[in-house]
Amino acid sequence: MDVRAAVLTAPGKYEVQEFAYPELQDGALLMQIEMSGICGTDKHTYLGEVKQYAGTAAETDTPFPIIQGHENVGVVSEITPTAAESLEFYGRKLKVGDRITMCPDVVCGQCYECKHVMGYVWCENSDCYGNSYSSADPPHLMGGWAEQMYIRPDTFVYKVPSGLSPRVAVLAELMACTASLDKLKEFSSYAIEGFNSGDTVVVIGSGPLGLLHIVKADMMGAGRIIATDLSEHRLSFAKRCGANATLNASQSSAEERIHQVMEMTRGRGADVVLHMANTPASFIEGIEMLKRGGMMLEMGNFADTGDINMNIHRHICSKNIRLIGLTNHPSTGYGPAMDLLERYADRYPFDDFVSHEYALADVDEAMRMSMDTESLKVVINPNL
Ligand SMILES: [Zn+2]
Ligand SMILES: [Zn+2]
Structure with a gap:
């Protein structure tokens, strides 16, 4: 069974590609994407504005081809025993079918910045789902604009509270900001x-x-x-x-x-x-x-x-x-963010933030709409 993904092969150029269903390394899990937001960063990349963290040890240019998508919510579709036991940020057990979100930033934990800056991602060797991993490199499925996303053992993963629908939980990363x-x-x-x-x-x-x-x-x-x-x-x-x-x-x-x-x-x-x-x-x-x-x-x-x-x-x-x-949000921000999204659901219009949903095949139109000021949060829904 192959996995479909929207791939940005060069600035301004998308195509839907199929990838082999991945094998999980110990400690990893596979996430079936329900929704993945289009962020300002994705628009920068689409427009060819690919320089990030300029002037720091972490300076990078976004690689192509790439599967974008770093504001992700989905369900666990396959999980290794180690990940089930210990991958969730707050120590909760995970199983197939659990709704999760994740911090896109991956840090080394060893560099000067990791040792000095708590929570925030200033890592000199940082990577980012949907942003720094090329889809040309295994395990390929490292962005959310795909049917499945590969979650590495060094990822911060969070169980989504049962009161949050995917269209609100997809705001968790932004709320953490x-x-x-x-x-x-x-x-x-x-x-x-x-x-x-x-x-x-x-x-x-x-x-x-x-x-x-x-x-x-x-x-x-x-x-x-x-x-x-x-x-x-x-x-x-x-x-x-x-x-x-x-x-x-x-x-x-x-x-x-x-x-x-x-x-x-x-x-x-x-x-x-x-x-x-x-x-x-x-x-x-x-x-x-x-x-x-x-x-x-x-x-x-x-x-x-x-x-x-x-x-x-x-x-x-x-x-x-x-x-x-400020470049990032803290990995410690997701729990509070989702608690606030749940508690204040009646006071603020969280349900209406997602203004447009698009299938993988319509990613061009999704990107165009995300740059239209009549839209709010535009998301990719691979199940459409
Ligand atoms: Zn973002
Ligand atoms: Zn580091």
Whole structure:
């Protein structure tokens, strides 16, 4: 029995290929994919923006051919005894049929970064499902846009709570990314810096990552949440997620938006700006929106998207800003993320985040739709 997968053979070029059903090494399992999200990273790769972790020991170019898909939910379809006993992150036993999700990042556990940074993936030798393994290399099935995915023994695997459907559980990886806000809270022990209850939070870019950060900022006690986006559709969804003001970037200039944020904050500026857009163009706008001593989080530009001009005096020094760059989410974030998705199911529209589902054969259309601002989370469902 062969396994079908959508393979990106080169930027912009997909084809459905068949792979031999894999043999499991000791400690591994096979996951039958139910849903796999299209992330901003996948769009970067599709567009040929393949440089990741530039300027670090982990710098890589995404290889081709590749099976993409790193936001995955599915069920255990085959499992080795060792994996059944010990692969689940929280120590729970696994068996065929259990619904699981997984952290796409694989770390070595031995390098300087692994020994010093808890939870977050700064590994100098990191790999990533759907992102760094070529489908040309065995065991081939290392991305979620396939009927089956091979799960290595060094993968972080999490059992999905019974209350979460696949269309909500597929958000677990993105929700784990919002651990960023838990980290920003830690800065609030210093004077008035960081993220405090009652703060004004601006979220630039209201795609799925931005929307879940709006949800999390709301859960964590933000006083005012201002969302920006090019799409009115996404901005109205942002309101359902907890934003109480929205700024449409397709109908206003950066100067106008900065002015509006200043007006809403009595001329002081936002306490926190979360830059979730996958373009550098709106970065300076975010800094201009900050108060003196405010904090800016950059998560949108995971791949190398090029340069911008900035005035070091005005944008960094003069306002005493705190600028946090963040590439990943912590492997420790999945349990809390899924607990929050389950507990707050009635308060936030998690069920409506997945706006479009596509079969493997329609991956081209899925990618096109994911770049359309009328979509939210677009997923591949290999069972369609
Ligand atoms: Zn991602
Ligand atoms: Zn490492």
